[in-house]
Amino acid sequence: MVMVKITFMMRVLxxxxxxxxxxxxAVTAWGPESLPSHHHYDILMSLIRSVGWNPRNVxxxxxxxxxxxxxxxxYRVNQNKDTTIAIAKIFSPLALARMTHRPVGSMDSYVxxxxxxxxxxxxxxxxxxxxxxxHNCDGTQNAEExxxxxxxxxxxxxxxxxxxxxxxxxxxxxxxxxxRILLLHxxxxxxxxxxxxxxxxxNKEMLATEVRNQQARLSxxxxxxxxxxxxxxxxxxxxxxxxxxVFIDLELCGRNxxxxxxxxxxRNDQDxxxxxxxxxxxxxxxxxAQHVDVSLHQLQTEVDEILSLTWLEAAIFFAAxxxxxxxxxxxxxxxxxxxxxxxxxxRNLTQ
Ligand SMILES: *[C@@H]1O[C@H](CO)[C@@H](O)[C@H](O)[C@H]1NC(C)=O
Ligand SMILES: *[C@@H]1O[C@H](CO)[C@@H](O)[C@H](O)[C@H]1NC(C)=O
Numbered sequence: 001m002v003m004v005k006i007t008f009m010m011r012v013l014x015x016x017x018x019x020x021x022x023x024x025x026a027v028t029a030w031g032p033e034s035l036p037s038h039h040h041y042d043i044l045m046s047l048i049r050s051v052g053w054n055p056r057n058v059x060x061x062x063x064x065x066x067x068x069x070x071x072x073x074x075y076r077v078n079q080n081k082d083t084t085i086a087i088a089k090i091f092s093p094l095a096l097a098r099m100t101h102r103p104v105g106s107m108d109s110y111v112x113x114x115x116x117x118x119x120x121x122x123x124x125x126x127x128x129x130x131x132x133x134x135h136n137c138d139g140t141q142n143a144e145e146x147x148x149x150x151x152x153x154x155x156x157x158x159x160x161x162x163x164x165x166x167x168x169x170x171x172x173x174x175x176x177x178x179x180r181i182l183l184l185h186x187x188x189x190x191x192x193x194x195x196x197x198x199x200x201x202x203n204k205e206m207l208a209t210e211v212r213n214q215q216a217r218l219s220x221x222x223x224x225x226x227x228x229x230x231x232x233x234x235x236x237x238x239x240x241x242x243x244x245x246v247f248i249d250l251e252l253c254g255r256n257x258x259x260x261x262x263x264x265x266x267r268n269d270q271d272x273x274x275x276x277x278x279x280x281x282x283x284x285x286x287x288x289a290q291h292v293d294v295s296l297h298q299l300q301t302e303v304d305e306i307l308s309l310t311w312l313e314a315a316i317f318f319a320a321x322x323x324x325x326x327x328x329x330x331x332x333x334x335x336x337x338x339x340x341x342x343x344x345x346x347r348n349l350t351q
Contacts, residue, residue, distance in 0.1 A: 030060040043124055047127060059077075060076070061077075074087060104125055108120050116154055153288075155288060218305065229258055265284075267310060273307065312343045
């Protein structure tokens, strides 16, 4: 009887000690098997540990699973199963290739330190862990107007930031840089896109020619460049809170035309040339102009000049995704086609 008790105690002790000795994967509710790769597991562990959280006390949830594995991967880090405390983002090789600022996450920290992005809690050479910010719109009347004016203020503040380092003043404009990298290294030579309006088709050479011509055209115009523009300022990258607006997805942040951000924010698929949202557009640009020394007329001219480029740049990105992610090539091709259709429509209106 005594022997039995001892072995039982020993077993309990052994199990307890194993809990401390075994790697966390044996005891966390989430593990490599619930993630796309072991590599991601290691990154998440390193992020969570570096903020001093116990991996056993948090749960990790893979967001946007349906998105291609070649895009950035985003995880929600929850405490007690329900409260989200942070978002972990692991950058894709394509995102890392287009990012100018190094080390990874330095721009995110800088913009966050100005109150314009979620606070960064930890970083690795290919990922960031940031505070979770929820959209917080109250849905009352005038909410859209108030949100727009907060957003215009934040965007004007972002565009007024000094460069992250003095040498950045001479950085290549992110719009041209991004198009160049994608065309040079990622869009396949045999890429072709049919089914654009009017039965036209596009190939890689045509994309490259279009970029060259547009760059030459815009260099003749007086479009203002700022040291820090967002670079991918679509509405889903703007988080509205009660008293302020913050920006996420800062991978393409850097020197760019300020109107590239404005145009990308204001355009949408239903209104690719911004023809029938003129009142909202004028209201937004007026609010922005209040914080920057510029006339509404000048801003409207800049937006008109650059609008088509927001569609061309998106088309080139989808053309690149087709060779990065062949299993979904049909999808990427039809996304490129719709952007090119919008591009042609805008270009024909402005030129
Ligand atoms: C990040 O660093 C790890 C080693 O610490 C290395 O294995 C990995 O390839 C690096 N990732 C990138 C994108 O450089
Ligand atoms: C806006 O304009 C586009 C054409 O540019 C048109 O197809 C669309 O129906 C219009 N939408 C509204 C709400 O008027």
